[in-house]
Amino acid sequence: MSFFKLITPKAFVELAQKETSRRVIPVDSTWYLPNLNRNGKQEFLTLDRIPNSVFFDIDAVKDVNSPYPHMVPDLATFNQSMSELGLQRNDVLVVYDRIGNFSAPRCAWTLAVFGHPSVYLLNNYNLYKKLGYPVENDKRTKWSELGPTEYKSDIDLSAQKVIGYDEMLQLVTSGELSKRFNVFDARTVGRFDGSAPEPRPEMSSGHIKGTQPLPFGELLEQDSGAFPESPELMKKRFDEALAKLKDNYNPSLPTIAMCGTGVTACIVMAGLEHAGIRDVKLYDGSWTEWVMRSDPKLITKGRD
Structure with a gap:
């Protein structure tokens, strides 16, 4: 079994159309190297994204007590972050980033480390847009349009x-x-x-x-x-x-x-x-x- 699965844009769109018992939630986790002077969080709010996406911030969902960036968070931090995004344990999460496959694999890996049951890595956003699948361009003011939940995982594979x-x-x-x-x-x-x-x-x-x-x-x-x-x-x-x-x-x-x-x-x-x-x-x-x-x-x- 793979830790998480790759999914093509076509298969993702078909999954979202056919799935009736669970929500299929796109997860934008765009992050850039500091020398590029770009901000993935701000781009999520102001530029195109897959409809109904939430934003998972790998700069924030981490071990906040470590002096090193992006260290794996503890389970409580992970659960709180997922709750704030309005995610549920039975959601199908499809992770992507604006570069293509850059920071999204880190997000998908983190979700899998903490035992989210259904995690896909979109392969990838560039192809998704090239194939003409829908994007939304409205300005956002928050990282998720979903109401908060009580997300609770008791799995930590770190x-x-x-x-x-x-x-x-x-x-x-x-x-x-x-x-x-x-x-x-x-x-x-x-x-x-x-x-x-x-x-x-x-x-x-x-x-x-x-x-x-x-x-x-x-x-x-x-x-x-x-x-x-x-x-x-x-x-x-x-x-x-x-x-x-x-x-x-x-x-x-x-x-x-x-x-x-x-x-x-x-x-x-x-x-x-x-x-x-x-x-x-x-x-x-x-x-x-x-x-x-x-x-x-x-x-x-x-x-x-």
Whole structure:
């Protein structure tokens, strides 16, 4: 079983038309890198969106006590956020973002971590609009038009789906990371090898020893930003990326995905799951936490 499912625009529209026992709720979770100077929340209020969407803010639904961005929230925070959006446990949630497949995989992953029963990732909004499916352009003043609910999940899979800093540090300092895990970093090769800057100017670029670059764009269609439609094509795209990047992959080992702040790593995770690779964890703090907490000697440049 996949952690969450991909759904084409056509299949989404058909699902919304045919489903009679449950609500089908589009969930916009657009988020941009800070150097782009764009605001996904404001765009949701003022620009086009799928009709009847709610906005899930990955900048707000997080561990507010952590100094690192986008860390997984606790169950109470998640339940409160879902209640404020007017969502119910039996809703079918279809997640998208305005870029295509950028921040939406992080939102879909979060929903699945906390056990929402029916989560889809729209593949994707660019194709949805290109195919002429309906959008609304009215100005909004709030993130949801639904009345508040008492959403209550008692499921928290973060212990199984997340690897923390202390475990990563032990694996790196013992030299065991690459022996026990495939570890892929979704940032660009330049950020990975230290030849290009991070989008956060206070951050050094580079990588964790034992990790390999797998820029998320390598797993997406270049024209639309969509994942290849079938698992077979997804696996072929993954294999081609490995060959291009000269990465190694051991299918007998579990996999860890990371990136800058735990957002685009979820694109890699979604792609791997779509290709049939199931045992994948997220290093949630990712490069930002590593730089802020680790000895500078544990920042590696170039390729291992």
